[in-house]
Amino acid sequence: MSEALKKEISGFIKEKATEIGFSACGISRARLLEEPFAKLLEWLQAGKHATMAYLERDPEKRMDPTILVEGAKSVISFLYKYKPSQEFVTVNNYKIARFALGADYHVVLKQKMEELVAEISAKFGPFKYRVFTDSAPVAEKSWAALSGLGWIGKNSLLINRTLGSFTFICEIICDLDLIPDEEVYSGSCGNCTKCIESCPTSAISEGGKVDARKCISYHTIETRDAIPAEILLFATDIIYGCDICQDVCPFNKGIEYQPNNWLEPKTYFAEMSKEDWEQLSEEKFDILFSTSGIKRLTYAGFMNKIRSYQ
Ligand code: B12
Numbered sequence: 001m002s003e004a005l006k007k008e009i010s011g012f013i014k015e016k017a018t019e020i021g022f023s024a025c026g027i028s029r030a031r032l033l034e035e036p037f038a039k040l041l042e043w044l045q046a047g048k049h050a051t052m053a054y055l056e057r058d059p060e061k062r063m064d065p066t067i068l069v070e071g072a073k074s075v076i077s078f079l080y081k082y083k084p085s086q087e088f089v090t091v092n093n094y095k096i097a098r099f100a101l102g103a104d105y106h107v108v109l110k111q112k113m114e115e116l117v118a119e120i121s122a123k124f125g126p127f128k129y130r131v132f133t134d135s136a137p138v139a140e141k142s143w144a145a146l147s148g149l150g151w152i153g154k155n156s157l158l159i160n161r162t163l164g165s166f167t168f169i170c171e172i173i174c175d176l177d178l179i180p181d182e183e184v185y186s187g188s189c190g191n192c193t194k195c196i197e198s199c200p201t202s203a204i205s206e207g208g209k210v211d212a213r214k215c216i217s218y219h220t221i222e223t224r225d226a227i228p229a230e231i232l233l234f235a236t237d238i239i240y241g242c243d244i245c246q247d248v249c250p251f252n253k254g255i256e257y258q259p260n261n262w263l264e265p266k267t268y269f270a271e272m273s274k275e276d277w278e279q280l281s282e283e284k285f286d287i288l289f290s291t292s293g294i295k296r297l298t299y300a301g302f303m304n305k306i307r308s309y310q
């Protein structure tokens with residue numbers, strides 16, 4: 001493929017990504033990520049993944065996109081801002097992290113990437129690809145960082161200077177030979193340590209690693225059990241996910257969030273009282289969460305989180 005054609009396809013992808021609604025798009029060369037691979041193994045060996053056994057399986061797959069898509073040449077990473085434009089008051093009520101208030105991002109973002117693939121193939125012909133978002137072993141933050149989309153902050157999340165960190169990451173791994181954006185991203189957390197100091201359960205280490213065993217997000221999303229007593233002491237009514245280490249981050253201040261149908265909180269979140277949540281029936285759970293990622297927790301799992309506080 002000529003350099004001119006590579007440039008044309010790469011430019012087309014970025015233009016269409018913006019039209020489809022992605023907040024940012026960057027490209028990197030598909031290859032084994034050696035340094036992040038070593039860091040992942042260290043994290044796993046220390047047991048910081050708690051019971052998330054899927055992270056132990058085939059760690060090399062997570063770090064080498066050519067295992068996931070044969071002949072892969074490029075990883076196209078996308079960011080999608082997800083903080084709702086309108087926040088609702090949660091004083092004296094149970095708390096659910098922002099990313100879970102709208103429709104399930106796994107479903108919506110995959111559709112959007114498929115839409116983009118259809119546009120690319122219509123103009124340049126078919127190619128081999130797979131779309132991912134949190135769904136398979138892909139080191140999403142590392143790929144986004146390598147595509148020039150941000151740096152990995154001390155809270156371990158990808159921070160983009162203009163978009164902050166309330167962004168989903170998703171990617172297309174494909175055999176198109178594109179122009180990579182690889183560059184050293186200039187941002188960094190500097191001397192700030194606000195997230196480390198604010199994490200109620202001290203789950204973040206100085207080196208910016210999160211120990212899932214101590215993380216409220218892990219105990220409310222990844223398990224269906226009651227929240228353990230030692231976590232409950234600090235979780236203050238949190239029943240699904242945790243936003244604390246992002247709320248305190250200076251890079252999340254002053255960012256504009258446009259109304260976005262699929263991300264805006266469903267009205268029932270504002271209408272439900274604490275008592276309503278405690279008395280939620282399975283039938284109502286199925287109706288309320290029919291399009292939400294929360295349904296994966298199952299009714300029993302969700303109620304276990306609420307009952308932990310009673
Ligand atoms: C497992 C997981 C969790 C676990 C463990 C969290 C963790 N920090 O690892 C739990 C359940 C706790 C969790 C919680 C949350 N998660 Co989560 N999670 C994941 C998942 C599936 C894998 C992450 C992973 O690989 N961890 C392993 C450890 C070792 O990775 P790590 O600490 O980041 O270290 C690597 C990098 O930092 C890298 N690295 C460090 N510096 C540099 C520099 C460069 C240049 C490079 C290349 C690499 C690099 O090297 C390390 C080894 O790979 C990803 C999706 C995916 N497939 O990637 C989503 C993901 C990270 N989660 C996400 C979100 C939104 C959350 C929550 C905010 C949800 C919530 N509100 O409750 C919280 C935040 C908690 C936190 N502070 O991390 C988003 C983050 C988006 C973003 N902008 O960063 C992701 C990417 C999902 C998505 N597709 O959008 N999560």
Ligand code: SF4
Binds near residue numbers: 203218243
């Ligand atoms: S998500 Fe909550 S518990 Fe987990 S590291 Fe961040 S502040 Fe700590």
Ligand code: SF4
Binds near residue numbers: 188248
């Ligand atoms: S709160 Fe400070 S240290 Fe933590 S991620 Fe944000 S800038 Fe980095």
